[in-house]
Structure formats: C-alpha cells, structure tokens
Amino acid sequence: MSTAVFKPSKSQLADQSDGASNYLNAGFSAKSWLLTVDHKRIAILYLISITLFFFLGGLFAVLIRLELLTPQGDLMQAETYNKMFTMHGIVMIFFFLIPSIPAVLGNFLIPLMIGAKDLAFPRINLLSWYIYSVGGLFTFAAIVFGGVDTGWTFYTPYSSTYSNSNVILVAVGVFITGFSSILTGLNFIVTIHKMRAPGMTWFRLPLFVWAHYATSIIQVLGTPVVTAAIMLIGLERLFGFGIFDPKLGGDPLLFQHLFWFYSHPAVYIMILPGMGVISEVITCFAKKKVFGYSFIAFSSIAIAVLGFLVWGHHMFTSGQSVYTSLVFSILTFLVAVPSAIKVFNWTATLYKGAVSYDAPMLYALGFIGLFTIGGLTGIFLGTLAVDVHVHDTYFVVAHFHYIMVGGAIMAYMAGLHFWWPKITGRLYPEGWARFSALVIFIGFHLTFFPQFIVGYLGMPRRYHVYPEEFQILNVLSTAGATILGVGYLIPLIYFTWSLKSGPKASANPWGAKGLEWEKASSPPSQYNFEKTPVVTEEAYDYEPTIWLK
Amino acid sequence: MSQHIVPMRVYFVIFFSLLILTAVTVWVAFFDLGAVNDAVALGIATTKAMLVILYFMHVRYSSKLTWIFAATGFLFLIILLAFTLSDVLTRDWIPVSAGWGGGAQ
Amino acid sequence: MAHEHAALQHHFDDMDQQLEASTLGMWAFLITEVLFFGGLFAGYLIYRTKFPEAFDLGSHELDIKFGAINTAVLIGSSLTMVLAVYFAQLGQRMKIVFFLFATLVLGGTFLGIKAVEYSHKIHDGLLPGPGFTFDSPIADQVRIFFSFYFAMTGLHAFHMIIGAGLLSWLMYNAWQGKYDSSYNTPVELVGLYWHFVDIVWIFLFPLLYLIGRN
C-alpha cells in the first residue's frame, strides 16, 4: 500500500484562513472529482447519485399512486404495475435510503466531527462509491431491459423459479451494492475507533457519530447474509441449484430467514443515522445540552444489537414455527424500549430551552411526530394476533413509510438543511425551506394516514386492482402523494439556486457546538482543520450547566 | 503498539498440532459413534480454528478490541444459526392435523 | 513526529495509528466474511437437519483422501504464510519472498486438487442442475447436498484465487524491498485473510466430508 505523502503546504494554510481555499475549489477538473480521495468530495458524489435515484424511485411511486386512483387497472397492465412497485422498493431502499444519510452526511461529517483529516481508508471510500455506481448501473440496465417483478423482497420460489423478469441483473446489482454498504460501514467503524482527535473520548462524541457507529455495525454484520442469499438465488436461476426449489425438497422459508436477517436490521440502517441527525439539530436549535446523552448513545447500540434478534416478526403468518414466532415477538417489544427512550429524551431536551424554528428544526420536529406514529404502529405489527390480520396489508405499507419517509427522509432533509451552509458555504432561502417543510409534512400525512385505515380494512399490499369500497381512501392517498411530490421538488430548486446565488455562510451560522462548526471553515478546507483540534469539553456544552439531583 | 514478534517455534508447534488434529478427526470419522461423531468433528474443527485465530492470526497477543472484533462475527453467526434452526426444529411441534376429529397427535 | 515514514498516509498521525487502523479494518472485513459464509452454513445446517440420510449419502460420494490432503496442504500454507509475516517483521527480504512463494505454491496445489475433485464430480453427473444424476430414491435431496457442496467450496475456492492474486502482488512488492521491520502491514493483512480462508476450510472439511461417514 504505497502512497504519496499529502501535506498541506504553508501557503495553502494561509489561503484558507481568508476563505479562499477550500475543498470545493481545490481542483476543478473532472479527474479531481472522480479520482478524489477527499471524504467531502466523495460525499458530494454520493449526494448527486442518490438524488438521481431518489427522483427515479419517486417517479415509480407517482405512477403507482396514479394507477391506484381507480379500483380497475386502467393506467397500466398488472405486469407493469408489479414491476413498478418492485423497482420503487429496490431503488428507494438499496440505492437511496441505505446510502442516504451515512454516505452523504456521515461521509462528510464524521471526520470533521471527531477532528480527523479524513476517513481511515480514503481510497476504499472512493471505491465504495464506484461499487455503488456499478451496482446502480446493473439495476438501471435491468429497468431499461424490462424491469423485474419479484417485489423487493425476492421471495422464493417466485423469484428463483417462476418469475420471467430480469431477476439476475437486479440480483447482481443488489449484490454489488451490498459491498459498497459494507465498505462504508467498515470505514466508519475504524475511523471512529482510531482517528479521534486528542481529547475526543467516546463520551464526548457527538450523538451523530454514535448513531453512525451503530449503523456501521449493522452494515458489516447484516449485509453479507443477504448477499449470500441473493447469490444463491442467482445460482439457482443460472444453474438450477435447487436449494430453494420446493419440488426438490427445498425450504422456501430458508430464504426468508436469510433475507430478513439483514433486511430487518436494514431498517435501522435507514433510521439510526436519522436519529443521529435529530439529536444534533434539536440540541442546536434549543441551545441546550442533550437530555440523557449516554441513554441516547447506548440506545443506538442497543437498537443495532437487538435489531438482529427480531427478524422473524416478518414471518408470523409464513408457516414459521409458533414457538419461534413467540420468541421473535417478545424480542421485538424489547427494541421498542430504546426507541422510546430516544423520543422522550429529545422531547425533554426542549424543556427550558431557547427554541428557535429554522427549517432544520421544523424538519426535526416533524421527524419526532412521524417517527412516534411509525414506531407505535410498529408495536401493532409486533403483536402476534394483530399482525396476522394486518400483515401484508396497507397497514404495513403505511407503517414503514412513516419510519422510512416520515423518519429517515425527514431526518435527511433536516440534516441537509442544517449542514448545507457547511457543505456548500452558502445559505439556502429560509422562507422557502420552512414552506417546503410544511408542505412535506401535510402531504406526507395525507398520503400515508389513509393507508393505515385501508390496511386495517384488509386491502393487501402489491394489489394492482382492488375492491371499490377502498377507493376513497386511495384517492386521498394519491392526492397526498401529489403534494408530497411538490414538497420534494421545492428544495431541489432552491438548493440548486443557492449554490450560485445564496448568501455566503459564516463558519458557524447557527451558533452550534461541535468541531465541524467551531474549528472548520464553511466550506471546510481540503484537510478539514488547520491543525489537529484538541477537545476539552463534552458534546453540546452550552454554558452554564446545572446538575439536577 | 509496536508489533509483537512471536518466536518461530510457536508456529511450528501450532502447525503440528493442527496436522495431528486433522489426522484424529479423519480417524474418528471411521468409527460409528452415533451423534458423538458430529460433536467430535465439530469440536476438533473449533479447536483448530481457535488455534489458527489465536496464534497464526496473533489474536492472543492483540488488544482487547481485536478480541471483541474476532468474537463478534462468530457471535452473530451463532444468532443466525440458532434462530433459523429453532424454527426448523420446532415447526412440527404443533402438527397440521392437531385437533382433527380422529386426527393424529 | 521526528521522522516520518515514506509509507505513512497523509491523514494518519503516525505509523502505529496507521497499522492499528488497517488491522482493525481487516478484522471488520473478516467479520463480514464470517457472515457471508455464515449464510451458506445456515442453509447447510437446516438441510442437514431436514435430510440427514441424503446428506450422509452425499458425503459418501466425496473422496476423503482429497479432503484430508487438501486440509493438510492448506494448514501448511498457513504455516508458510505466518512465516512470511514473521520474516517481514524481521525485515528479511528474500525470506519474505520465499515464504510468500511457498504459500502461493501450496495454495495452487489446493486449487489443483480441488479442480481434480470437481472434474470427477462433474463427470459423475453430480453437478446440480438439469444434468444431475444420482441413483437413489432421495436423489433430489442428495442434489441439495451437492448444491451446498459446490456453492460452499466454490465460494471458498474463489477466496483462494483472490488470495493468490494478493500473494503475487505482495511478492512483487517484497521483491522491490517495500517491506521492512518498520513497515509490513500489507503482509500482515493478507496473512489474516489467508488464515481466515484456512479456517473456513477447517469447518468445510468435517461438515462436507466427515460427518455421516460411518
């Protein structure tokens, strides 16, 4: 592993103190971006690619909602519809939600927050973006060549034997992308262990970093198992291996176990980083030390570990053993506790604060509201008898959209607004940002709340046509989706506008705590800090502290 | 952390232990001991793996952090195996025909 | 920082930090590998539980000689690998190259024997798929055994091939004199990887060849 020695020269350091030299203007050629090993530039590469995938996945969502406007299948064929929801799921989960906060905000911020010059393995970081892109290309090719119709869950034997669509191409795409996720997680773990600045002890770390540490554990432990399962599907389709073929004695439930061993914890890959963002935003806009720091920190780790013990709650009706279901159910309730702890602590942080309502805070408060509903309905699904009724209905669809869209994307938006001045050095238009937060909040509820009702009524998910008494609720949902879509387009426009025309941001426009605000310029210089910072205080140390007894 | 250099002798001792264990496990496989066979084969394999991890991979001389990392992978592997197996083994405890008129129990 | 090593990357403070980070990264990667193979082991375990007779029949088809010899070969290659690391720590250039080469040869031997085994099995119609033939009332279940046999040993062999590539790259660098007592991290990391691949085989051998033999 030979490498050249990069050291900022004296002149570069002098430049950056007057804001002239930063990571953005350190080079303008395509090569300086595509072969960069700077974690901040790689974060920008991710930002662009996941935005593309987000709007691609969003397009599928719009088409799905339009089709469901009427009970009949009038916009598209059943086959096309099935491909739509499959591609929506695959694109949104593997190519948007899983990389979103970690690969963009985590990549950009973790070294800055812990006082490091870069992630531990900068070239592996770049490699993981390329792996992600190659995986994305395979998936995109599968879409172009006619799509895939297995559902994002790839249940066997439908996916391994019966489906006539491009399962192999997509499987290869997801397989490859998995390694990108693994490498990102691995990079974060090592960085957080080994690259902290002097004085940055574990219990001085920002909660954002704790959340990402927990996320990385899941990425490293969970992803390989789904990778193996998808590899077996590939072998079965290519060579007829027959491991999942019931005609040979294969057990279709084996795939479900392997799949959910990853895919349930994967939900926490999506939501934990969001929880990290919320902890940062709430403390900053309440100007207060977070309430119960160590409880929030350890609840992240608890969620990551317990998250691996509950996957069977996706299989309560699958023919899984009753006794195994009982164990999975009780463990599922255990995961509820650390999530509840977080929500209570965030709320308590506001108590006696000095709260202001800038856009990131609006998104964060929206997150708490939506995540609370999403989390509580998760309890419904962990409850054995109730789950039997609502499993595979729109109740489930509503629940996980409350977590993933209401939770993860709200948090992503909160974080994007919060750190936008740091990332780009520009301010976004505050009025528009608050407006879009409101639009998204309203649009979201209108889209997904009716789905709880239609789900309990019994409308199964993945239905192209449905009984007509469900129509009114579906129309409401589609109307909400339209508003939601507009809500996501507004930020796209004003963010793009602010890149050129937004007012210049100071190093710490929010008056926030943390190394990235206090010790780095906006945008940060190429090597983050002029000299390695030394940490002497705890996170969010706004003066003065009163110790309650 | 400067590197800990292990005397070469240790490596040879481990190498010969591994070879002997391999011979033993093959030898035992030809006796019919029922379920004991499986236990012995897996026990020997685990022992061999431990020797490789502790000595060849230097975990014995490494920081506590490395110990934790080395253990974590296997711990979660056990979780995966245990839960999956628990499903397969207890699936038929309530037979399909439970409670049928004249049905099986 | 009085003296900076040429191999020190810009974002690390010193060589110790770089070494610790790399080693930890390798271990994290190996955790991933444990669970990657773990997915297959879970499948194997379940089917072995469901179809014990078929799996016994299947393992009778495997040649215990090949398996045992390969186990010994791989253990030998682990020894030569660890010796390469040992001499890298001492900074003895030619001995590093020699033991890396020995490891490569043993690894190649393993793959060669594996290839012979594979061709026998394929010739006997034991490759799962449309051409699978096995004379038994429970041939379908035996076919599942062979699915696992080929998937697991195939994935293992694939890791060996990658390992061989890494060894060749190390040999080139060692020959160039890039590793000495102050910097030999790549040798150590590839060593960890190679031993891990060895461990996988240590489990595959009894599971596929030995259990249910009698």
Next chain:
Amino acid sequence: MNKGFQLFPEQASTLAAQVDYLYFFLIAVSLFFSVLIFFLIYVFAVRYRRKSEQEVPEQIPGLLKLEILWSVIPFLLCMVVFVWGATLYFDTYSPPKDALEYYVVGKQWMWHIQHPTGQREINELHVPTGQPIKLTMATEDVIHSFYIPAFRVKRDVVPGRYTSMWFEATKPGEYHLFCAEYCGTKHSQMRGRVVVMEPADYQNWLSGGVANEPLEVIGEKKFRQLACHTCHVDKPDARGPSLVGVFGEPVRLQNGQTVTVDETYIRESILNPNAKIAAGYRPVMPTFKGQIDEVGLLQITAYIKSLTKE
C-alpha cells in the same frame, strides 16, 4: 359485502372481536403516547421560544430517575401487549376438536376449495355460522396467503408442505377473500368471496348444488385409478402396508425411527415413496410425482383417513 365507504372492517368471526379489542387497546396506548409527546413538544416549543439571539438557557444534562421511568413503563406495557397477543395467536393454532375440515389449494392465480362433503368451489367458500371450520392448505406453485379480513385470519400457503388455519363464522353475509402474499402477475386478481350462511341455508346450498360425491369417495376412485389398491391391501403378504386404520397412528420405519401417519407423511409417501419406508417392506413403490396434483393428494388423503378399523 358492504360496498360503501368504510372506516372499520366488519366482524364476522369469533376471533374478530377479540383481535379488535387488542387493536383498540393498542390504539388507546398509542394515542396516549402520541398526544403526550405532541402536547409536550407544543408546550415546550411555545413556552421556551428563543427570545433573543444571545439567549443561552440553563443546561440540564439528564435525570436518571426519569430515564428509568420512561424505560420501564413502555416495557411493562409492551409485555402486557405481548402476552395478550400471544394468547390469541396460540388460539388460532388450536382448532376445536369438532372442526369441519375443508381443503384449499392455491395456484397462480386461483383458489380451489373442497368441502368435506365433496363440493368443489373456485374462489368461493361457503360456510355455515356457528361451526368451527378448519382449512388445510397446499399450493401448486409459489407461496400464497389465504386471507379473510372480516375473520381477521391469514396464513401463508407454502409449497412443499401443508399449512392450516381455522375460524368460526358468526355473521351471515359475503366477505372478501384475498391472496395476501405476492404471487406473480395476477396476484391482485387472486381473490374471491366467502359466503357465510345460517346452518339451514348451508344445508340447502349443499344439497342444491351439482351432485357431489364426498371427498373420500372421489379419493377412493383416484386410489383405484392409480392402482394403489393392487399393493396396499389388507393382507399379510401384500407388497405394501395396509392403510386401514393407520391414520393418526405411529408407524415404524426401516431405519428404526417412528413417524406418525399424518397429511404430510402421506403426501411424502406418494410423491417420494422411498424416503421413509415402513419397516418390513421393500422400496418398490414408484413415485407418483407428476401424475397427481395437490387436489388429488388431498382427495386420496381424505380416503385414507376414512379407512377405519371396524
């Protein structure tokens, strides 16, 4: 079937109300916590609004007692819900002894249903009220899931084995029957209706339909058609074991193990005869894989079950 706008599904089985009580309890708990959180956020947000840019509030790092309180209370509530839900769930796995057995076979994309009296239906299920009904289900191809929202029951139908579920309808009417597990192109059209009738109406319906033979009679015909009876006869020197009175009884296998003769064992013995051979017999039976479908398997099983010792 209520075609109009609804906010809550009908309750048409003994289970429905029980599930709904638990559901309402969960809603009450959820409402309590959501309202609590939203109220607190609202109050704090208004009350502690930042007054000036320079304002820095008092810092409160946390309070252990509160943390314990809000960990323990949700945990205890969750345990209540767990026990409640688990009890109900266990009930759904324990059909009453007097349940009538129906057979369901799912295939892309239809439900094939057989009554114990022999009636066959496609995508329709007629049942009487006040009578526990047990469904034994199989699938010809991929995983399906048999779902009747008004009864609050759902169970996946898994290829290669039987699954089962039971219910007792309480309210006459027509209800939806859905396939809830995605099963391919026409998944959303794999649905039908459940018709619940008063017992007397059900009897009328049974007798009014096309002439139907009881399941075991159809099964017997199949049994003869496939020439099973040439070996499986009640004679000491027969090539195959007698099937009279075997159902539900243990049988010794050649390898020394003992299995109970149930649906799964019969199914396996027809499709893969030599996997588990009864002690004292030679592995001479050919497989019937490909000659018989899941429906036929269920019919023969019903016939074998009907063979009781005098």
